[in-house]
Amino acid sequence: xxxxxxxxxxxxxxxxxxGRVATYGQIASRLGYPRHARQVGYALAALTDxxxxxxxRVVNARGEISTRSQPGYAELQKLLLEDEGVIFDExxxxxxxxxxxxxDGEQKIGARM
DNA sequence: TTTATGGCTGTCA
DNA sequence: ATGACAGCCATAA
Numbered sequence: 801x802x803x804x805x806x807x808x809x810x811x812x813x814x815x816x817x818x819g820r821v822a823t824y825g826q827i828a829s830r831l832g833y834p835r836h837a838r839q840v841g842y843a844l845a846a847l848t849d850x851x852x853x854x855x856x857r858v859v860n861a862r863g864e865i866s867t868r869s870q871p872g873y874a875e876l877q878k879l880l881l882e883d884e885g886v887i888f889d890e891x892x893x894x895x896x897x898x899x900x901x902x903x904d905g906e907q908k909i910g911a912r913m
Numbered sequence: 914t915t916t917a918t919g920g921c922t923g924t925c926a
Numbered sequence: 927a928t929g930a931c932a933g934c935c936a937t938a939a
Contacts, residue, residue, distance in 0.1 A: 836934080836935065844920065846937085866921075923931105925931080
C-alpha cells in the first residue's frame with residue numbers, strides 16, 4: 801500500500817529499450833518521485849530473477865553498476881549489459897550520455913558502436 | 914510505535 | 927577534479 805507500486809517501477813524498467821540504460825533517479829522521477837531513487841533500487845532488489853524485468857539495465861547516476869548486497873551480481877549485470885551492446889570502460893562505467901534512456905521519446909543520441 | 918539499514922543522489926570540503 | 931557526509935523514503939525488526 802505504498803505510494804510507489806513496484807509494478808509501476810517494473811513497467812518503466814521493462815520499458816527501457818535494449819542497449820539502453822536508466823538511472824534510479826530517472827525512473828523515480830518518471831513515476832513522479834524524484835527523491836525515490838533508492839526505493840526504485842529496492843523494488844528491483846525485492847524482485848526475483850523470475851521476474852521479466854531487465855533490472856540489469858538500471859544503473860546509478862554515475863553510470864556504473866550499483867553496489868548491491870549480493871555478491872557476483874555486479875559481474876552478472878555487466879555481462880548482461882555487454883550482451884545488450886553496452887560497452888564498459890576500464891573503470892567499469894558506461895557513458896550515460898550515450899546509453900541513458902530518454903523516456904521523452906528521442907532515445908537516440910549517438911551511442912552507435 | 915521507533916530504530917536501523919539500504920542496488921541512491923546531491924552538496925560541501 | 928575526487929572524497930566524504932547527510933538527506934530522502936520505504937521496508938524490516
